[in-house]
Amino acid sequence: xxxxxxxxxxxxxLLIYPSPLLFTKKAxxxxxxxxCLQTQSLTQDKPQSQAKISTRNQDKGLDKxxxxxxxxIGIETHVQLSTLTKAFCGCAYNYGAQPNTNICPVCMGxxxxxxxxxxxxxxxxxxxGLALNCKLSLNSKFDRKQYFYPDLPKGYQISxxxxxxxxxxxxxxxxxxxxxxxxxxxxxxxVHMEEDAGKLLHSEGGSHSEVDLNxxxxxxxxxxxxxxxxxxxEAAEYGAELQRLVRYLGVSNGNMQEGSLRCDVNISxxxxxxxxxxTKVEIKNLNSFSSISRAIDYEIVRQAEFHSQGLSxxxxxxxxxxxxxxxxxxxxxKKEALSDYRYFPEPDLxxxxxxxxxxxxxxxxxxxxxxxxxxxxxxxxxxxxAVLFLANDVNVADFFDxxxxxxxxxxxxxxxxxxDIAAYMKNEKASVSDIKLTPSELAELIDSIKSxxxxxxxxxxxxxxxxxxxxxxxGLIKAKNxxxxxxxxxxxxxxxxxxxxxxxxxxxxRGGKTKLQGFFAGQVMKESKxxxxxxxxxxxxxxKLNAKS
Amino acid sequence: MAIGTLITLRAGxxxxxxxxxxxxxxxxxxxxxxxxxxxxxxxxxxDPPDVGRLAETARISLTPQEVEEFGPxxxxxxxxFGQLQAxxxxxxxxxxxxxxxxxxxxxxxxxxxxNREAIIAGIPSYEEPYIKVPKVLNxx
Numbered sequence: 001x002x003x004x005x006x007x008x009x010x011x012x013x014l015l016i017y018p019s020p021l022l023f024t025k026k027a028x029x030x031x032x033x034x035x036c037l038q039t040q041s042l043t044q045d046k047p048q049s050q051a052k053i054s055t056r057n058q059d060k061g062l063d064k065x066x067x068x069x070x071x072x073i074g075i076e077t078h079v080q081l082s083t084l085t086k087a088f089c090g091c092a093y094n095y096g097a098q099p100n101t102n103i104c105p106v107c108m109g110x111x112x113x114x115x116x117x118x119x120x121x122x123x124x125x126x127x128x129g130l131a132l133n134c135k136l137s138l139n140s141k142f143d144r145k146q147y148f149y150p151d152l153p154k155g156y157q158i159s160x161x162x163x164x165x166x167x168x169x170x171x172x173x174x175x176x177x178x179x180x181x182x183x184x185x186x187x188x189x190x191v192h193m194e195e196d197a198g199k200l201l202h203s204e205g206g207s208h209s210e211v212d213l214n215x216x217x218x219x220x221x222x223x224x225x226x227x228x229x230x231x232x233x234e235a236a237e238y239g240a241e242l243q244r245l246v247r248y249l250g251v252s253n254g255n256m257q258e259g260s261l262r263c264d265v266n267i268s269x270x271x272x273x274x275x276x277x278x279t280k281v282e283i284k285n286l287n288s289f290s291s292i293s294r295a296i297d298y299e300i301v302r303q304a305e306f307h308s309q310g311l312s313x314x315x316x317x318x319x320x321x322x323x324x325x326x327x328x329x330x331x332x333x334k335k336e337a338l339s340d341y342r343y344f345p346e347p348d349l350x351x352x353x354x355x356x357x358x359x360x361x362x363x364x365x366x367x368x369x370x371x372x373x374x375x376x377x378x379x380x381x382x383x384x385x386a387v388l389f390l391a392n393d394v395n396v397a398d399f400f401d402x403x404x405x406x407x408x409x410x411x412x413x414x415x416x417x418x419x420d421i422a423a424y425m426k427n428e429k430a431s432v433s434d435i436k437l438t439p440s441e442l443a444e445l446i447d448s449i450k451s452x453x454x455x456x457x458x459x460x461x462x463x464x465x466x467x468x469x470x471x472x473x474x475g476l477i478k479a480k481n482x483x484x485x486x487x488x489x490x491x492x493x494x495x496x497x498x499x500x501x502x503x504x505x506x507x508x509x510r511g512g513k514t515k516l517q518g519f520f521a522g523q524v525m526k527e528s529k530x531x532x533x534x535x536x537x538x539x540x541x542x543x544k545l546n547a548k549s
Numbered sequence: 550m551a552i553g554t555l556i557t558l559r560a561g562x563x564x565x566x567x568x569x570x571x572x573x574x575x576x577x578x579x580x581x582x583x584x585x586x587x588x589x590x591x592x593x594x595x596d597p598p599d600v601g602r603l604a605e606t607a608r609i610s611l612t613p614q615e616v617e618e619f620g621p622x623x624x625x626x627x628x629x630f631g632q633l634q635a636x637x638x639x640x641x642x643x644x645x646x647x648x649x650x651x652x653x654x655x656x657x658x659x660x661x662x663x664n665r666e667a668i669i670a671g672i673p674s675y676e677e678p679y680i681k682v683p684k685v686l687n688x689x
Contacts, residue, residue: 085660104668116653146606209685351648351651
């Protein structure tokens with residue numbers, strides 16, 4: 001059934017007109033920022049981080065630019081949901097499957113097929129909306145966004161236009177310690193549900209293109225941020241925090257490389273003090289968080305060039321692609337006119353109605369979110385570095401929490417996890433779920449060292465075996481006879497042996513070469529197979545060495 | 550030509566004040582000639598349709614003659630729907646959708662479509678395993 005429509009430009013919804021049948025046409029530019037002209041950035045600790053950033057970017061001349069210009073950054077993120085089936089049909093979705101195998105008449109857009117919403121999509125949308133502190137629209141709807149493209153089988157994308165399921169939220173995060181640290185809060189304009197398009201590939205030789213519709217119809221959540229970010233570091237960390245969040249919630253695996261997390265950056269600059277926003281440029285094709293940061297830095301420099309020469313009106317409002325190889329943004333072929341998506345309510349789908357009970361039940365089922373974990377860890381007295389490390393991966397955090405639950409000391413557990421355990425995982429490219437060490441054994445290990453049963457050095461050795469092969473601390477201590485020697489008499493015996501075996505060095509020591517203490521200590525350790533208690537060892541050794549002089 | 554149900558208005562459109570008491574039925578509005586209508590219009594509330602642009606956005610090719618012919622017809626249909634403007638909505642809570650059926654959901658359980666071969670067979674230019682399309686350079 002063809003629909004007649006008058007021209008309507010695509011706009012970010014600024015107001016919702018009361019009459020249901022009529023949309024007003026606004027001469028609007030794509031502008032999620034126009035709503036936010038009066039938005040105050042809620043950043044704190046700003047001066048400190050600016051100073052740190054300037055040291056990082058000295059060679060790019062960026063700090064000079066940043067003294068004169070303010071950068072306004074907003075990010076649109078698409079999150080591919082990890083539901084078992086697509087949004088509107090029962091097809092499964094498996095990344096990497098043979099092309100055009102997960103298809104059916106609905107997602108292929110064949111005539112007569114009708115969409116039926118996957119209830120999990122709403123559940124995930126509500127979860128994410130709540131986690132982003134948004135207001136939920138208890139009543140929302142789907143709309144058709146119409147355009148023609150080979151990877152869009154129906155000729156329209158089912159999305160949400162003027163009544164998204166969630167809006168007006170915020171996200172809290174901490175900037176990495178090595179990049180200046182600091183707490184930030186960025187606003188979230190909206191979160192809405194929509195479906196993904198298929199994949200378009202270009203053939204060798206360039207005679208034609210190829211379409212794979214496996215991905216068509218996969219559910220997405222689009223998250224639009226307020227233009228609150230002010231530099232590449234903040235933008236990259238925003239992306240990272242969204243990734244952390246969707247993984248914590250279990251709504252997506254958030255892989256930028258796989259395309260299950262896609263970020264498009266909108267950036268403009270303006271001379272400091274100017275109230276008007278500069279021309280906004282969109283950047284696409286960002287495949288990692290570091291690309292986000294570098295693309296923004298590049299674009300700031302590029303736009304500042306125009307401004308500094310008084311040519312700011314020559315900055316084209318356009319979409320640019322980030323060229324990872326050349327490390328620069330490049331123009332996509334310019335569009336002739338603004339896209340006219342002719343949005344209208346999707347007639348084949350009913351209203352999405354959420355009850356308070358439903359929302360409450362989902363809110364109650366939310367896990368501890370990254371921000372809450374970070375604040376809890378901070379209160380334990382852990383360093384910021386440890387806090388950020390432990391809270392970054394929910395599985396690592398769970399491991400840490402389980403270890404604490406067995407009675408281990410927080411700082412010691414954190415050190416082990418951040419140190420030897422993390423090193424192992426990095427070397428072997430293993431995740432925390434792969435290693436054989438269990439939280440209870442880690443707690444046992446910490447306790448054994450604390451109680452003096454084994455030395456710290458032995459502990460490290462056992463740890464490696466526990467991680468790689470599993471087993472229990474007690475078992476290993478017994479099997480390898482690793483109990484620390486704490487009997488002074490026994491240590492004395494070994495020291496006597498060592499001193500007797502090395503008369504020349506003893507002479508030298510008593511002649512003034514006190515550094516040789518280390519040599520003797522090492523020899524005693526070797527004799528004792530590493531089991532001598534280091535503190536006692538050195539105490540008795542010193543006594544013996546200094547006794548006869 | 551099938552007709553959709555959506556009407557967009559230019560911002561600040563003048564509302565109809567008096568509509569004709571005669572009811573236009575769907576079929577007659579189609580063949581009805583403009584000059585015979587009795588509807589009083591304060592001013593032209595609707596832009597004449599830009600048929601050329603409409604056709605382009607819908608990817609439908611029209612001859613220049615068809616473009617000229619369709620303009621007034623489309624205008625008529627829109628104005629016929631425009632009678633709704635006369636309804637007083639001041640005390641009506643806006644509805645998001647007009648259906649009464651309510652929720653219709655699916656469980657998140659995979660189901661393989663049983664006749665993929667028929668789908669593939671229906672694709673005019675299929676080069677295993679992809680759908681072959683003309684070279685695409687850029688969106689729209």
